[in-house]
Amino acid sequence: MPRSATPTWVVAPQASPSSAASAKAVLLDMRLVIDSPTGRPGAARVGETTQQDDQEDDVAERGGVPLAGIFGTAKPIVGMMHLPPLPGAPGWRGSMDEVLARAQMDARALAGGGVDGILVENYNDAPFHPREVPPETVAAMTMAVAEVIREVPIPVGVNVLRNDAAAALAIATATGARFIRVNVHTGAMLADQGWLEGRAHETLRLRARLGAPVAILADVLVKHAVPPAGLELEQAARDTWHRGLADGLIVSGEATGMPTDPARAWRVRAAVPDAPVWIGSGLTPESAATLLQAADGAIVGTALERDGIAGNPVEEERVRRLMDVVRQVRASLEAAASA
Numbered sequence: 001m002p003r004s005a006t007p008t009w010v011v012a013p014q015a016s017p018s019s020a021a022s023a024k025a026v027l028l029d030m031r032l033v034i035d036s037p038t039g040r041p042g043a044a045r046v047g048e049t050t051q052q053d054d055q056e057d058d059v060a061e062r063g064g065v066p067l068a069g070i071f072g073t074a075k076p077i078v079g080m081m082h083l084p085p086l087p088g089a090p091g092w093r094g095s096m097d098e099v100l101a102r103a104q105m106d107a108r109a110l111a112g113g114g115v116d117g118i119l120v121e122n123y124n125d126a127p128f129h130p131r132e133v134p135p136e137t138v139a140a141m142t143m144a145v146a147e148v149i150r151e152v153p154i155p156v157g158v159n160v161l162r163n164d165a166a167a168a169l170a171i172a173t174a175t176g177a178r179f180i181r182v183n184v185h186t187g188a189m190l191a192d193q194g195w196l197e198g199r200a201h202e203t204l205r206l207r208a209r210l211g212a213p214v215a216i217l218a219d220v221l222v223k224h225a226v227p228p229a230g231l232e233l234e235q236a237a238r239d240t241w242h243r244g245l246a247d248g249l250i251v252s253g254e255a256t257g258m259p260t261d262p263a264r265a266w267r268v269r270a271a272v273p274d275a276p277v278w279i280g281s282g283l284t285p286e287s288a289a290t291l292l293q294a295a296d297g298a299i300v301g302t303a304l305e306r307d308g309i310a311g312n313p314v315e316e317e318r319v320r321r322l323m324d325v326v327r328q329v330r331a332s333l334e335a336a337a338s339a
Contacts, residue, residue, distance in 0.1 A: 055296075058274045063208070064247040065215035067276050067297070070155050070178045075292050075330055076116035077283075078157065079319065080301025081106045081148065082123035082311045086140040089125040096140060103144045104151050106314040110304070111152040113319020114327075118152065119181060119299055120145050121159040123256075124311055128162035130193035138167050146175045157181060157217070163196045165203040165216075173212040179247075181299070185218035186244035187236060189225035196225065200244035217299075218246035220268055223255050223281055233264060234271035241272045250299070252280035256310045257302030259287060265294035285325040292329050 056066040067076075084099050085091030103120070110118050122133075122141060129137075141160065149156050159181035160168040168180040183189075186198040200218075207214060220237045221227050227236065240246050249272065251265045252258075259282035269277050279291050279298035291298065304319050306312035 055274055055276055059247050062245050064245060065179075065213055067179070067215050067217075067248050070215060071116050071297070073116055073330075074334070075295075075326065076297040077323065077326055078117040078119050078297065078299045079110035079113075079115035079304055079314065080123075080299060081110065081118055081120045081314070082301060082305070083120065083141070083144055085124045086122055086144075087136040088134055089122075089137075090127075091124055096143065099140065099144060100147050102313065103147050107148045107151040109314040109316040110319055111154055113304070113314075113316045114323035115154065115300075115319060117155040117157060117178075118148060119157040119159055119179075120148055120177075121181075122161050123301075125161060128193055129164070130162055130191075130196055131164065133160055133164045133167055138171065141167075142171050142174055145171055145177055149175055149177065155179065159183075162191065162193050165199065166206055169203060169206055169210070169212060169214060172214045173210045177214065179215040179217055181250065182216060182218045182246070183222040184225075185216070185246055186239045187227070187231065189222055189227055191222075191225035196222075198244065200240075200246075204245055215247040216245075217248045217250055217278060218244060219250045219252065219280060222250075223252040223258070233267055237268040237271045237275070241275045246275075248276040248278055248296070250278045250280040251295070253282045256281060257308070258282050259284075260291060262290050262294040265291070269294065283322075285322050288322065288325050289329050289332075292326070293333070 056068050059066045081103065084102050085093065086099065107118060120141065122137060125137065141158065145156060145158055155178040157179040158168040158171045158177050160171070163183045165180065165182040165185070168182070171177065172180055182203065184196040184198045185200050185203070188195050188197045203216065218240050220240055221233055237249055240249055249268055251260055251268050253260045260279050265277055265279065276296040279295045283291050283298045283300050284303045300322065302308055302310045303322060304314050306315050
């Protein structure tokens, strides 16, 4: 299969005065980051277009949807949208107009701040259904996702908590969303909802039947849960990639907003070298340089929300501060790779 075109690099703009000091500190910290476990400098990750092409080819050959074709930039940052409680949830306030207004506001803040994509999630619907969500949740999320897609020009994704991949895929297909996140795609994890079981066999067949060009980002040993005894991170990653046929893998901290240990991302990368590896929690302006050396992208929520509290409205200034740093990290890694 012929290689895809070499990606066009994003030129980093001058950092705003409010974020320049933070960006400078992060870039100085990059000098202290240890090389990857394979002995290859992490700084070469951004410039390794051949490896990115290999990832894209591998996903396409398996019938998947390459992430590079969705975001079109190195190290994409996807901003989380934590929706207010939806119909049927204990916290539901009785107005979809309020839900949609909040979705519009957060979408504008995320896109205005410069993220590369948005992931819409029913975060405030706790306690979550362990498997299928009810029809009212699907209907409300479809309305919200469609509203976000109309509001912004960047790719939008869907995550239906706690683990309804079929609903997420159906919503994405109906609205034109480009990707979904699946918390447990293969195997099983023990969470506060009980056992969450992966249903990759159903999700992949549903995507094929729908003819949906929707990428699947799947968590490896998802947060807020513990694995069965004896299941190691590396084996879970291999199963999710090779047997579950996910299009990308997500590595997170223990809970929402908790920092991801970069060593875990390096371990997954070493176990599955062909897989795109993303950070799923805890990325901040201070940790961006270290984590983005170990990963191909990141999903960020808590750091972008008011007072750094998950579930609060998104603040555009927080988004801008993070993206100023990310752009400088991208430029620095690109320069190091081409030196």
